Amino acid sequence: MRNAPYLDGIDPFAATVRGLTEPDPVRAALRAAGPLVQVDAPAGGRAWIVTDDALAREVLTDPRITKDPAFAPPGWDRDTAGLEQTAAAQPSLTTLDGPEHTALRRAHAPLLNAQRIRAQSGRVHTLARQLLTELATGRTTVDLMAGFTTRYPLTVLLDLLGIPLDRVDQAADSCRQMFGTEPGAQGRAIAALTELAAAGLGEDGRGLAAELRDRVPAHTSPDQLRYHLFGLIFAGQLTTDAALGVLIARALATGRHRGTVDRADTDALIRETLRQHPPAPFTLWRFTTAETEFAGTRLPARAPVLVDIQGISNDPARSPGPDLVFGAGPHFCIGAQLAHLELHAVAAVLRTDFPDARLTVPFTELRLTGIGGLQGSRLTALPVALHG
Ligand code: HEM
Numbered sequence: 290m291r292n293a294p295y296l297d298g299i300d301p302f303a304a305t306v307r308g309l310t311e312p313d314p315v316r317a318a319l320r321a322a323g324p325l326v327q328v329d330a331p332a333g334g335r336a337w338i339v340t341d342d343a344l345a346r347e348v349l350t351d352p353r354i355t356k357d358p359a360f361a362p363p364g365w366d367r368d369t370a371g372l373e374q375t376a377a378a379q380p381s382l383t384t385l386d387g388p389e390h391t392a393l394r395r396a397h398a399p400l401l402n403a404q405r406i407r408a409q410s411g412r413v414h415t416l417a418r419q420l421l422t423e424l425a426t427g428r429t430t431v432d433l434m435a436g437f438t439t440r441y442p443l444t445v446l447l448d449l450l451g452i453p454l455d456r457v458d459q460a461a462d463s464c465r466q467m468f469g470t471e472p473g474a475q476g477r478a479i480a481a482l483t484e485l486a487a488a489g490l491g492e493d494g495r496g497l498a499a500e501l502r503d504r505v506p507a508h509t510s511p512d513q514l515r516y517h518l519f520g521l522i523f524a525g526q527l528t529t530d531a532a533l534g535v536l537i538a539r540a541l542a543t544g545r546h547r548g549t550v551d552r553a554d555t556d557a558l559i560r561e562t563l564r565q566h567p568p569a570p571f572t573l574w575r576f577t578t579a580e581t582e583f584a585g586t587r588l589p590a591r592a593p594v595l596v597d598i599q600g601i602s603n604d605p606a607r608s609p610g611p612d613l614v615f616g617a618g619p620h621f622c623i624g625a626q627l628a629h630l631e632l633h634a635v636a637a638v639l640r641t642d643f644p645d646a647r648l649t650v651p652f653t654e655l656r657l658t659g660i661g662g663l664q665g666s667r668l669t670a671l672p673v674a675l676h677g
Pocket of ligand 1: 382394521524525568573624
């Protein structure tokens with residue numbers, strides 16, 4: 290058994306700013322090095338990155354690989370690594386595996402399945418329309434990254450969960466604080482978002498928060514329930530925010546928001562946008578529970594493993610078929626249906642209500658900012674004249 294090649298001097302976790310149309314050279318270098326590649330991890334030691342689609346699907350379904358941060362390399366600093374607490378300290382969809390994870394997924398799944406989300410379609414279109422109309426009123430140009438892409442997914446999520454919408458701005462501030470650099474910023478942001486989530490859990494709560502409360506396993510504590518709600522709010526905002534920016538930019542640049550565009554065309558635009566610019570460029574950290582072999586390569590116990598979703602999605606040799614934009618296996622994104630609805634609704638509202646909308650800078654001048662780590666990039670700004 291051999292060791293995976295080590296790529297010295299390549300940092301896939303660096304903060305970046307680059308043009309929307311510029312390819313990411315790091316991804317090509319990772320792919321060229323092999324299906325499983327070692328790099329320096331941000332929190333010290335090595336990380337193993339999977340760059341091959343088939344191997345990624347094996348890794349994402351292999352019970353020898355766990356999400357539990359208790360298996361992180363000894364000495365890793367949680368903040369530097371961007372890790373949650375251990376599954377014992379903070380059981381959640383993203384820290385548990387096996388039967389406990391399955392039980393929690395069962396509690397969540399019916400709330401966010403295709404049928405339930407389809408039933409929200411009218412409401413989500415109304416929210417998209419309201420927010421864009423408010424933004425357009427009295428303004429010639431608006432920066433949709435500042436005024437829309439964060440607020441809209443949060444508005445949809447809070448509305449679904451049954452949390453009053455006057456808390457949207459507070460939720461947006463806390464989501465931004467999740468990446469604050471002052472000591473303790475992330476802990477304070479999580480505390481603020483869990484407190485906010487509790488607003489959906491009152492006696493008269495009628496949204497999905499109250500429904501989840503009635504469905505989670507009986508041993509779930511109130512704090513744990515609020516953390517599950519925090520997980521939905523944060524994961525749902527972060528990813529959809531980034532996706533919306535690039536989707537709107539591409540729709541306006543290609544005129545795909547005008548005229549008679551059918552659903553299949555919008556589907557294709559969304560799929561292509563997410564594939565080229567996956568909002569989650571990596572999966573979350575996983576760790577080997579014992580020494581393991583993959584594709585003839587040895588991984589030590591407690592090896593941190595990531596799937597390079599962005600590199601795999603943009604592999605020129607990739608065969609057509611399902612992509613990894615929402616992950617695969619038991620941790621497949623539970624919000625995928627909702628994300629699709631949100632993106633569709635915006636494309637539809639631009640078409641019906643803002644057919645003259647246009648970018649006020651050339652598409653090729655739009656820039657993506659990535660804060661580094663496992664986080665994806667979002668457009669630095671998206672200046673748009675909504676009424677042309
Ligand atoms: C375009 C938007 C989105 C993208 C690209 C995306 C991507 C992903 C990916 C790749 C994973 C798997 C991570 C892994 O296996 O390590 C994931 C999991 C997850 N996503 Fe999403 N997501 C999106 C929207 C949403 C929304 C709207 C919600 C909330 C309703 C959400 C909630 C979650 C949760 C809770 C998990 C963890 C599931 C588990 O571990 O069982 N996501 N997402």
